[in-house]
Amino acid sequence: MENRKLRKADFYTSIILFALGLFMLVQTFSIPMTDSYAGVTNAWYISPALFPLFICPAIMLLAVLIFLRAVKEEGFANLIHLKTRKSQEEVNQYIRGFAVGFMIISHVYVFLPRTDFLLSTCFNLMIMMSAFYLEQMSLLIKISVYYLLASLLVIVFALMKASIPMVTNEDFVFLMDIYLLISITAFLLFCSRLVTTNLQLKRKLKQVIILSITLPVILCPIIKYFFLIPLPVEGIILEKMDNIRYCQQDESWIECLNY
Amino acid sequence: MLVLNEFFSFFGYVYQLITFQNMLILFGSSLLGIIFGAMPGLTATLGVALLTTLTFGLETGTAMIALLGMYVGAVYGGSYPSILINIPGTAAAAATAMEGYPLALKGQAGRALGITTTSSTIGTLIGMMFLVALAPLITQLALEFTSIEFFLLALFGILISGTLTSKDLVFKGWITGLIGLLLSTVGRESLQSYPRFTVGLNDLEGGIEVVPVLIGAFGIPQIITVLKEKTILGDAKKVQRILPDFRVVFRNFKHIVRSALIGVGIGSVPGIGEDIAGWVSYGTAKNSSDNPDNFGKGEISGLISSETANNACIGGALIPLLTLGIPGSPPAAMLLGALMIHNVNPGPMINFDKPGFITQMTAILFLASIAMWFNGIFLARQVVKLLKIPMELFMPVIVILCVIGSYALGFRVFNLYLMVPIGIIAYFMKEMEYPISPLVIGVILGPMADENLRRFLMVTKGDFTPMFTRPVSLILLTIVTYTILIQIPVLKRMKDKYVSPWIKQVFSKVFVLFTGKSKIEKGVENGHA
Structure with missing residues (x-):
């Protein structure tokens, strides 16, 4: 992909990725941090939310960096109005x-x-x-x-x-x-x-x-x-295939198919 | 002593593995691998992924014979279309086309294929020797690792894979790695069995399985790209008798050794594949050659360098896979998934859980390289005929194989529902130059990173200071921090100004040490003052 198109794509994907990071971060907050779960009292450092809490902000930060790079290289107005003619x-x-x-x-x-x-x-x-x-x-x-x-x-x-x-x-x-x-x-x-x-x-x-x-x-x-x-x-054909596969030796083909 | 013991038991395993059934599977999978590699659009990773599900019912050793046979065969098979039609069958063989095709144009396609076959075999064997020699040492060292080292190792794996596989911005590689990590958190986590991000779906409680992610991420984008771009393959050049030409190979012994070392080194870096090994080795051969102008015109040393390195990469990729549980390349990531299906958990404990398993794997790698050589020398002309099959007929069959591959693991239709969106997202990411390997590495290493981080904090009761007091973790932390910070423009400029010239100086001294002349002298000799 040519550089201008790539930056335009980066501009939009960075917004999507930021939204994804934010959405997951909000979801992470619903995971218990210090409450008790299944009879076990939690400490923050063993909470199931700990790892996603590292990842989601990191995704958001990187998305911002990609966004800024796109804006810096192409300019905000250009990115919004960039139209490319397709062959x-x-x-x-x-x-x-x-x-x-x-x-x-x-x-x-x-x-x-x-x-x-x-x-x-x-x-x-x-x-x-x-x-x-x-x-x-x-x-x-x-x-x-x-x-x-x-x-x-x-x-x-x-x-x-x-x-x-x-x-x-x-x-x-x-x-x-x-x-x-x-x-x-x-x-x-x-x-x-x-x-x-x-x-x-x-x-x-x-x-x-x-x-x-x-x-x-x-x-x-x-x-x-x-x-x-x-x-x-396993429908109409595979069932018939089963019938043939597991057919008894003394039975004819027609009998096998009509199981 | 330990290494010597490994070598002796290695031959014992080779002897044990030679049975009629195993040989049939080995030669069959190796041939299948060559076919997969030779068909442009199909990759070694996809081949290993599709075969994994079919080896589910086999005994572990037999399954590994099939998978390693496929892996070695596919990496080598990519050279066929590179040499014959100037289109690399796999990314690993892209550098091979630079010298292989000009040789084919000169009417030496058979000779080029023969040299490629032999140097690929030697490359695989050298990689195997490194595996057998280094794996016991690394596993012993890794036994000293605690949870924090494993967490940092996983983090390093994702970062370095993101950094080195990004063609555009490094951040893109990192972000795909993080998305992989995020995907790995879906489902019930291992410490408290809390369901994370399952959105109320029972099918997600067990987490996202690696195989559908791998097949989706590597298979679907490939299918869409090939059918969309409608690649028209040229007519394959005529192949004469394929001769191994040992004399030429031995005359280029120094290129073989150097390329094998590059291959093993690059292979052992997490997530970096055979393609990078091929290019780096080719570039080094060109830079260190007395006649760099001959490159691109059918230079044998270039052909040998690229093919030796990409196959040596296999052994290199297996070193971190078996000793640390971190895959060295995308096909090795798939191999890790296959090992997990067979209840083998690679890592420092592997010698206790499955004594002799690493040696068994090296024995299989040895046999796989021999099978590849025989298939390459005797069946290459038949495989070349397959290049005539139109991709438009072949790719729909791959769709069906992807479907069967994802479904067969656990017989879950839900795996297919996951495979398709992951594949389509991976396609768009690939189009926008987001690398896919870090995503897969993230999915694989996610549970390891998550569990070990929390285990470490559980032991230290939330204290981070031991991370700075343990030497190995401090080294890893320094590397991770350096990898991140060096992307900051100011620091990057400082590195280019102060550190890079110093590194260049060291390298040129090493270069003089090995060749006896400086690069400038060489340039003058070649007329490039």
Whole structure:
């Protein structure tokens, strides 16, 4: 980052850091200093507040020093009014960075706790790989919007579930998995329509689809059965995988799947 | 005698560790490390972090084989894209690109890779020798430390890491270290079990775990940066047969020894990584060379210096990690987290809690360097093919691995909820040139600093004077105070005016002692009057 932009960023971050230090300091004051806690009478020097009382003012002091440095180098007025023109490439970088952040947040906070791990991983890989590997800004925006809508629908379903007490967690996960399967299928149709005219993009999309499906299918059993790590949500697919894994020898595949 | 005993038991451990299963894990993790290092955007720290969670179920020794294999392999693997496409695979190999790529342009990529492989192996081995020799002495010395020394040591670790990793203002490094310390105070503290800053969340009562912080702080910013900047990798230069070229390596023996010493020295400073070791060593090689003009044009000594130092740094980083519980580099910080998961608490008591553990670690480091050499010489050409995989396909897979890595420790989805905001904040901090290593060092050393400060005050009943009467604490306090005060402009100017010329004089005398000629004479010889 160029120096002027860096100082402008310092100017604002120092204010945020000062506020953080102050907020934590106020919180620290609520920790007992000399009162008794859990039957033990405190002295100031063994209080749990002692260490944060050293750290918070130090953060505030350093934030002030960064602030003063920014003001000294650029001048207060300049920092307030400094406007920087962004090139098209910079704007594109912002959009790409924002899209990555959004896709990770959405995967972790929306899909992962509510849907089958294998399905959510597959969907996330499909979205991220196609958004960035197809290398077209218009496609990236369209795919991001698609992911946003899919995430919003999950949130709406989760809110609706809270208002209907009859729906159990298992039922909800099952419904969400069905929804995710539909979303994945719709996404594939949506993407294949977007790239119909371009042969190179078609080839890339094919690679994305193969990778995003095969990777979770290989990875999940390794984690679950080899490393013995139970996955966050085991829904429609992972349950079937369990059925096959623990199937008796004398039973047919159909019987195993229908446990 | 103590050191000799260590050397004998070292060979015993090497013999014990050679089993089919261990060798399979060692060569596999070393190869995985080389791949991680070779892929631009993936780092040794991230590799060790992701592998940590998968080694959770393994026996401690086997887990360490996997992790050290990965660590050594990843630091070395960074040299592949440096040499072949002029883009360092890891920050540690940035200096390698300066000489490696010109060599590749001359059609000597295979030779450069061979020399890199051998000098990296020698660097790791020299680092290991320092570890085996110094660790027992330091642990014995550290047994004399009381709580105040540990508090000051933790403080020094954060300050020095903040000072040396800041590219912009030193305050930025310190403030991230302090934020790390603040994060470490979240949860029930150890002396009275009082819940601090838990904001009523039960999940925070146990505190913030190190692994999600590490994965978040090192993984997420990397993913965002790579996908955002859309780095287009050039075509890799053709690799011929990779030959170790021992003659060239031995001809540069003095560079190897000097670079290894620099690597070990820098590695043993808390929080300073292999990248700084590589650059310092490269810079020293250039400054002390008879032909500095050849640097940047494929000078072998530059290549050897950078690669020897960054791998020697590994042994150096393990010295404070194992003896004091203070990680010497970011991957070593992750290794500390892994050791804690396996119920090993590094520090002065390690020889009592786990007798022979340090020697076992040096034996693993020895085997890891050998595995790295074999993988490097025989499989490098296959690894190079992986450089053709587009990052846009690779990075989403890393997202999934980060998710699994954070979750697998304790099977807590809450770890993921922590990893993401920490990662995003770390990304913005990195963009604004706030270094990330001090943050992680702060999270790791926070409990040590907090507990020891209060223990000390409990013993002295709130009296601070023993801090000034104990020699070790006084030395540490002086260093900590100096590190802080020297940032004040007036004192900085005074240092530049009075102290720095004196230090320069001492260094130039040492330089004359070693080379037999002054720098000015050298400049005249090279035509730089």
